Amino acid sequence: MIPTHYFLILSAVLFSIGVCGVLTRKNGITIFMSIELMVNAVNLTFLAYARQFHQLHGLIFVFFVMAIAAAEAAVGLAIFISLFHHKETIDVDEANLMHW
Amino acid sequence: MFEFAIFFFFAAIAVIFALVVVLHRNPVVGALSLVASFFSLAVMYVLLEAPFLAALQVIVYAGAIMVLFLFVIMLLNLQHQEEAPTRPVQQFLGYSSSAAFVLGLVYYIVKYAAFTSLPSGPFKTDAMLIGADLFQAYVFPFEMVSILLLAAIVGALLLSARSVAR
Numbered sequence: 001m002i003p004t005h006y007f008l009i010l011s012a013v014l015f016s017i018g019v020c021g022v023l024t025r026k027n028g029i030t031i032f033m034s035i036e037l038m039v040n041a042v043n044l045t046f047l048a049y050a051r052q053f054h055q056l057h058g059l060i061f062v063f064f065v066m067a068i069a070a071a072e073a074a075v076g077l078a079i080f081i082s083l084f085h086h087k088e089t090i091d092v093d094e095a096n097l098m099h100w
Numbered sequence: 101m102f103e104f105a106i107f108f109f110f111a112a113i114a115v116i117f118a119l120v121v122v123l124h125r126n127p128v129v130g131a132l133s134l135v136a137s138f139f140s141l142a143v144m145y146v147l148l149e150a151p152f153l154a155a156l157q158v159i160v161y162a163g164a165i166m167v168l169f170l171f172v173i174m175l176l177n178l179q180h181q182e183e184a185p186t187r188p189v190q191q192f193l194g195y196s197s198s199a200a201f202v203l204g205l206v207y208y209i210v211k212y213a214a215f216t217s218l219p220s221g222p223f224k225t226d227a228m229l230i231g232a233d234l235f236q237a238y239v240f241p242f243e244m245v246s247i248l249l250l251a252a253i254v255g256a257l258l259l260s261a262r263s264v265a266r
Contacts, residue, residue, distance in 0.1 A: 015202075
């Protein structure tokens with residue numbers, strides 16, 4: 001059996017790669033993909049702890065996270081389509097419609 | 101030993117493709133690498149004795165969500181748009197803070213969460229058990245998620261249909 005902290009370390013690495021993408025990229029879709037990467041890293045942590053403590057709750061939480069990530073992806077990508085029609089770009093620095 | 105080999109092989113694939121997502125300039129390459137990363141995460145789920153969620157990961161994440169991403173990238177023709185370079189200070193701060201973050205996380209995991217043993221006995225996580233829990237203890241959040249998905253459908257339609265019609 002692979003010890004739990006191997007999975008936790010992998011999850012930490014993937015999460016930090018996602019953080020790095022959000023902090024350094026300007027393309028809105030790439031930022032969004034980095035967020036998905038972070039969500040998946042957290043899912044991996046949930047499953048690792050679910051196995052560690054023999055609890056089904058972690059798995060069910062992962063199920064909900066997947067459903068909510070699907071909803072989030074649908075709405076977020078619709079927002080990017082809308083932004084693209086306004087600005088002809090999805091550079092997040094250009095998304096300043098709410099800027100006073 | 102075989103399990104460890106599989107773990108390290110797919111962990112390396114997941115990390116390398118995640119790095120491609122963050123570093124590559126072309127979003128199509130990024131989306132396809134993210135699919136590869138999600139597939140190797142599905143292998144991790146199998147190793148964690150959750151085959152049902154591994155199947156969900158492949159179907160929902162690598163299938164549905166990433167197809168949506170690719171579809172939007174193709175629809176907006178983003179693969180030909182050059183992304184403006186990030187400011188060097190932002191790049192430096194982003195890389196160094198995420199590196200510091202991962203070092204801190206790994207330090208605390210090794211120090212405080214290094215479990216030496218797993219509970220004995222098999223961990224049963226088949227679809228029947230999950231379904232029974234979902235419709236008994238978690239029926240309220242389950243219904244809430246279904247309403248949220250409906251709201252997301254309506255919201256996505258409203259946002260994109262209005263901007264296309266204009």
